[in-house]
Amino acid sequence: MKTHTNKQLQALAQQFRIDVIETLHSKGTGHWGGSSSVAEILTYLYFKQMNIRPEQPDWSDRDRLILSKGHASPMLYRILEEKGYLKKGTLSSFRDLNSSLQGHPCMNKTSGVEMSTGALGHGLSVGLGMSLMAARNEHPFKTFVIVGEGCLNEGQSWEAIMAAGKFAPKDLVLLVDYNKVQLDGHSKDIMPLDPLVDKFKAFNWNVANQSFNGHDIDEIEKSFKWLNTQISGPSVIIYDTTKGKGVDFTEDTHIWHGSPVGDEHLKKALPQLKTVLSKWEDE
Numbered sequence: 001m002k003t004h005t006n007k008q009l010q011a012l013a014q015q016f017r018i019d020v021i022e023t024l025h026s027k028g029t030g031h032w033g034g035s036s037s038v039a040e041i042l043t044y045l046y047f048k049q050m051n052i053r054p055e056q057p058d059w060s061d062r063d064r065l066i067l068s069k070g071h072a073s074p075m076l077y078r079i080l081e082e083k084g085y086l087k088k089g090t091l092s093s094f095r096d097l098n099s100s101l102q103g104h105p106c107m108n109k110t111s112g113v114e115m116s117t118g119a120l121g122h123g124l125s126v127g128l129g130m131s132l133m134a135a136r137n138e139h140p141f142k143t144f145v146i147v148g149e150g151c152l153n154e155g156q157s158w159e160a161i162m163a164a165g166k167f168a169p170k171d172l173v174l175l176v177d178y179n180k181v182q183l184d185g186h187s188k189d190i191m192p193l194d195p196l197v198d199k200f201k202a203f204n205w206n207v208a209n210q211s212f213n214g215h216d217i218d219e220i221e222k223s224f225k226w227l228n229t230q231i232s233g234p235s236v237i238i239y240d241t242t243k244g245k246g247v248d249f250t251e252d253t254h255i256w257h258g259s260p261v262g263d264e265h266l267k268k269a270l271p272q273l274k275t276v277l278s279k280w281e282d283e
């Protein structure tokens, strides 16, 4: 795997944001907010952390990633394209009729997608099953599951959290994209989750006492250093993130959860995103 510096990864994630917002604009569709929120987390996983072989997507020892917040599919697809799971340009068929890139990830249609998601709350149960299979059959792979608050508002997630606390698979890692905004409002008004760290501790999970900035690759790396000190499992990392990150009028609001990106929006957004990209490229 080509090695990237953390600054290069910051630039890559920012470029993915630009590609995603342009795609959403050209297809007249949305899910910018949650895609932008998870950009650095996904970039770090795919470009620095996961043991995968895009040319052999069914390799049995590959690390698994389940994007349980499946509405952020545009960012996942952009990264799968960059990694070579998808042919260059596939993203331009996003949400077309019969396209391999449906609005929510489909494991039967898209190479690199481990689990079909979109109905919130299922991903962790499936990830737990995968990690238990790995432990039982002595496969060395890790299973990463990414959730937002929407998944954690589902009872099924807490059943999985409880069961994972009991069976303690070492290589199950839950990553929380904690942007505190959902589809139609702020999480504190919909269904507050705090004190989240204490809740995970009570369910016998490893959880760091500090939070990590999910838009700062150095911080994400720090969170993985913490993860590597854990001798048993399961483990959860909570990332402070911003929904709609990188564009002033889309940050920290539910409006840009699913709204389509129009001409005026793109015109205002692109210069902001490109300024930050240049900053990372110049460093």
Ligand SMILES: Cc1ncc(C[n+]2csc(CCOP(=O)(O)OP(=O)(O)O)c2C)c(N)n1
Pocket (backbone or CB within 6 Å): 033, 034, 035, 037, 069, 071, 072, 118, 119, 120, 121, 147, 148, 149, 150, 151, 177, 179, 180, 181, 182, 183, 184, 243
């Ligand atoms: C079971 C289920 N209920 C409701 C929805 C509708 N829905 C889609 S996204 C969403 C909120 C997602 O919020 P969050 O997980 O915080 O996403 P993020 O802000 O990280 O993108 C909801 C309620 C759904 N997809 N599945």
